[in-house]
Amino acid sequence: MDIFYHDCGINLRKIQGENVRRAGLLPTREMVPVFLVLEPMETPDRETMMTELNFKKGGGLLPVIVQDYSSREVLMLAYINKEAWEQTIATGKAHFWSRSRSKLWLKGESSRHYQIIKEILLDCDEDTVIYLVEQQGGAACHKGYRSCFFRRLRGDDFEIKDEPVFDPAEVYKK
Template sequence: MNLNFEKLDGLLPAIIQDAATGEVLMLGFMNPEAWEKTLATGRVHYFSRTRQKLWCKGETSGHIQLVKEIYLDCDDDTVLIKVEQVGGAACHTGYRSCFYRCLEKGAVKTVGVRVFDPQEVYGRE
């Protein structure tokens, strides 16, 4: 399998979906090292564009993602990973999904429920 990490400056978009419910939890990015660590450990790893470093989902919060299935797109430049979201929250803001807001009649409305307080977990919001 030859994934194409070159289209986005060495990164692959990784769409994360709950394996049981089909809910889209988040979008992250992987470099080759994150991809290899994910395959080797069965826990999803990402490359943080903000911090410019590798990280394992849940290393601070305990809200880890266990790989259940992996799908590759037709161009080998995006992956869909179906996970078991342990701990209930995929979003660093404390929500189950990063997609906890919707656009309704031109206004942004919060529709998700916060699972944890990011101030307590990370010392920031």
């Protein structure tokens, strides 16, 4: 069903029936200008996409798994708020919310080891995302390892399984 409505007395706009959820008055076939009570149209725009992420569950924050686009190795886990999400989308570089420093955090802002976004995945509950990235500098961990997950459980203790890629003292010096 096609529906026409009168918009501020200026334009007659045609809306797809599926976008009209409630109609206080249906216009006649002769397109008499009347008001319709409409719910927001579900046009897929930036705003709609963002509301699909459930930031409420984690008190405004949402965990992001960062995974190497080529090797599929998990590099780190960090958190985003809406601002970090928007900055990531706008720049194509991974941004997070630093819980320890309570500020927006461009990954690589000190080390220049930026994470270039190749793909973004969303989970079934809309409360976790994956950034598939190209890790610049070859290492994500501030301790110099390729991945922050450089330890594995062996018996009752964790052992280091990887070799560091860079010297943190060298990379983070001012």
